[in-house]
Amino acid sequence: MTKQPNKKLDLIDAxxxxxxQPLDQxxxxxxxxxNCRRAYINILPLFEKRMAKYQLRPVDFSVLSLLKANPNIxxxxxxxxxxxxxxxxxxxxxxxxxxxLLLRQRSPLDRRSQTLALTPAGLSMCTRAEKTASExxxxxxxALTDDERAQLIRLLQKIYMQ
Numbered sequence: 001m002t003k004q005p006n007k008k009l010d011l012i013d014a015x016x017x018x019x020x021q022p023l024d025q026x027x028x029x030x031x032x033x034x035n036c037r038r039a040y041i042n043i044l045p046l047f048e049k050r051m052a053k054y055q056l057r058p059v060d061f062s063v064l065s066l067l068k069a070n071p072n073i074x075x076x077x078x079x080x081x082x083x084x085x086x087x088x089x090x091x092x093x094x095x096x097x098x099x100x101l102l103l104r105q106r107s108p109l110d111r112r113s114q115t116l117a118l119t120p121a122g123l124s125m126c127t128r129a130e131k132t133a134s135e136x137x138x139x140x141x142x143a144l145t146d147d148e149r150a151q152l153i154r155l156l157q158k159i160y161m162q
Contacts, residue, residue: 032159043140050136054129055099059084061133063092064118064126067102072115074107101125 028034047058056064062082067073079089093116096102101122104114118126141149 036156043137046136046140047133050132051129054125054132056129059092060096061129063089063096064101064122065130067116067118068123068126068130071117072105074113074115076113078116096122 044058047061051057051061054061059082063078066078066081070077075086075089075093079086082089084092093102093104097104100119103117103119105117107113107115141152144152
C-alpha cells in the first residue's frame with residue numbers, strides 16, 4: 001500500500017525551502033523605474049532628516065533653489081519646472097511667503113501675472129540648504145566615483161528631459 005502524501009507537510013516543506021532561498025528579483029532589477037525608486041527610497045530619509053532643520057520638503061527645496069537661480073520668474077514657469085499644478089503651487093508659495101522666504105510681485109510686463117523672488121532670509125536659507133543637499137547627496141552616493149555619479153545624473157536627465 002502506498003502512503004498518501006500529507007499536503008500540510010508538503011506545504012511546510014515548500015514554505016521552508018522558499019524561506020531559505022534568496023528572492024529572485026531579476027525582473028524588477030532590470031527595470032529603470034524600480035531601480036530609481038529603490039535609490040530614492042534610500043536617499044529620501046537622509047534628505048528629510050537633514051532638511052528638518054530648515055523645515056523643507058523636497059518640493060519646497062526645489063522651489064527655493066529654482067527661485068535662487070532664476071529670480072523674478074513667473075508662477076507658470078515655476079509650476080512647469082517643478083511639475084506641480086498651479087493651484088497646488090499657490091498653496092506651497094503661500095506657506096513659503098508666510099515664512100518670509102519669498103516675495104510675490106505683479107509683473108511689470110503683464111499685470112495679470114506675478115513674479116517670484118527670494119527674500120534675503122529665503123536666499124540665506126536656500127544657500128545653506130543647497131550646501132546640505134550637496135553633502136547628503138555625496139553621502140548617499142558614496143559607493144560611486146565622481147565620474148559614475150556625473151554619468152548617473154546625465155543618464156537620468158536624458159530620460160526626463162526627452
